[in-house]
Every structure is written in C-alpha cells, then in structure tokens.
Amino acid sequence: MTCLSTFEDCYSFFYQNATKTCTPGLALSFSAQPPSPSEGTLYLANVCDQSQEFVNVRLSAGTTICVYVSGTTGGYNIAKKICQEKGSHLYGVQTLAKYQLFRDIVTMYPGLYLLGLTDLAKEGTWRWDVDGTVVTKEIWDILWLKGEPSRGRNQDCAVAYKPDTKNRFNDVQCSMRTYINFICEKYPTLGSWDNKRSMVL
Incomplete structure (x- = not known):
C-alpha cells in the first residue's frame, strides 16, 4: 500500500476517497470524531492488541x-x-x-x-x-x-x-x-x- 510505505513512521494516516490520497493523521487520537465512511478511512499503523x-x-x-x-x-x-x-x-x-x-x-x-x-x-x-x-x-x-x-x-x-x-x-x-x-x-x-x-x- 502506497500510503503505508509513505507514512511508515507515522502512527496514523487518513485515506480520502474523493482524491484517493493520503495525509498523515494524529498520533492515536481517538477523542476526535472519526471521518464518515463516505469521506474516507482513518488507518492506524503500529496498533497493539x-x-x-x-x-x-x-x-x-x-x-x-x-x-x-x-x-x-x-x-x-x-x-x-x-x-x-x-x-x-x-x-x-x-x-x-x-x-x-x-x-x-x-x-x-x-x-x-x-x-x-x-x-x-x-x-x-x-x-x-x-x-x-x-x-x-x-x-x-x-x-x-x-x-x-x-x-x-x-x-x-x-x-x-x-x-x-x-x-x-x-x-x-x-x-x-x-x-x-x-x-x-x-x-x-x-x-x-x-x-x-x-x-x-
């Protein structure tokens, strides 16, 4: 995945459906309202169970x-x-x-x-x-x-x-x-x- 290779050192990134691009996200910030499915997907890298x-x-x-x-x-x-x-x-x-x-x-x-x-x-x-x-x-x-x-x-x-x-x-x-x-x-x-x-x- 291009986004993951681009932001492999980041804690998260946001994939925008409309533009098909990625932007870095906040470091495991769960308090904010997540994006709607129509907007895109917030991916969290480096997640432990x-x-x-x-x-x-x-x-x-x-x-x-x-x-x-x-x-x-x-x-x-x-x-x-x-x-x-x-x-x-x-x-x-x-x-x-x-x-x-x-x-x-x-x-x-x-x-x-x-x-x-x-x-x-x-x-x-x-x-x-x-x-x-x-x-x-x-x-x-x-x-x-x-x-x-x-x-x-x-x-x-x-x-x-x-x-x-x-x-x-x-x-x-x-x-x-x-x-x-x-x-x-x-x-x-x-x-x-x-x-x-x-x-x-």
Whole structure:
C-alpha cells in the first residue's frame, strides 16, 4: 500500500476517497470524531492488541513491536504456549536494540526472565524461537554470564538474571518455572478506525 510505505513512521494516516490520497493523521487520537465512511478511512499503523495486554514499544524510527510482560511464572513449554495463544512468540534479543529494550523492561520489572532461545534442536547450537536463526557473535559476546552456557544436564533454555548481573544469561532446564517470568512479542497490525469508534483489525 502506497500510503503505508509513505507514512511508515507515522502512527496514523487518513485515506480520502474523493482524491484517493493520503495525509498523515494524529498520533492515536481517538477523542476526535472519526471521518464518515463516505469521506474516507482513518488507518492506524503500529496498533497493539490491548485486549491481550500488549503495549506499543518503539525500537527505533520505523520499527515498532508489541510486548507482553507476564505477571505469572512458567517453564518454557508453558510460556511458549501462552505466547502462541496470544498470537506471538517468546521475546528474542537478536539485535542490540532489542537487547537494550530487554534491559529497560527488566529494570522496570525486576526478576528472572525466560527468553525464546534454546539449544533443544542441537546441543550447543543456540537458536531464536522466532526464526530459527543462530545467535550472532555480536550478541553472543554480550549475552552470557561468564562461564555460561555451562551445558549442564538438560540445560537447554536461556534465562536472564536480574539487573545486578547486567541482564546476562544463564542456561537452565526448560522445565524450571520457579520465579521465572517471560516476555512475549509480536509485530503490530494495521487497523482502521470506524465510525463507531472501535478498532477493526
């Protein structure tokens, strides 16, 4: 869609039926009266599903993700299932920007966090759940606590420690669930704001 590519860094844009053109909209301004269907459609880019308790997070210009921070604990299989039920996946820190965001989240909500990173498929080869890619050297060097991953018995999942260890990771058993929270992530959708003031996704 031309409008989306033109205004990809905007929160919204308005498509006018008469002129078949787009103009930038306000940043998620729902208080104003929406346009009538005959006038056009107000599209809201970067929309997170608040009914599933996701929040909008801007990683950088043009890059937005939706993040859910669990209020409950669970092992890998439980956490993965909950994320999937929410149409998402366990959070991964494939880039430095996502690693920094993770550190910010843990600073706000201190605790132990399970990530979408395992070596379940092949011992010693750590892959991200979201796309199956192997951890890059750049991320590997900042990811693990000294001496980790230790490759202990059945320690195939990654858990990040509290801020006092700079959010570095440790390998643990995937069934471990005590005190371990998790984060789900997904990409936002493009929705339209109809004349009943409700989101159409």
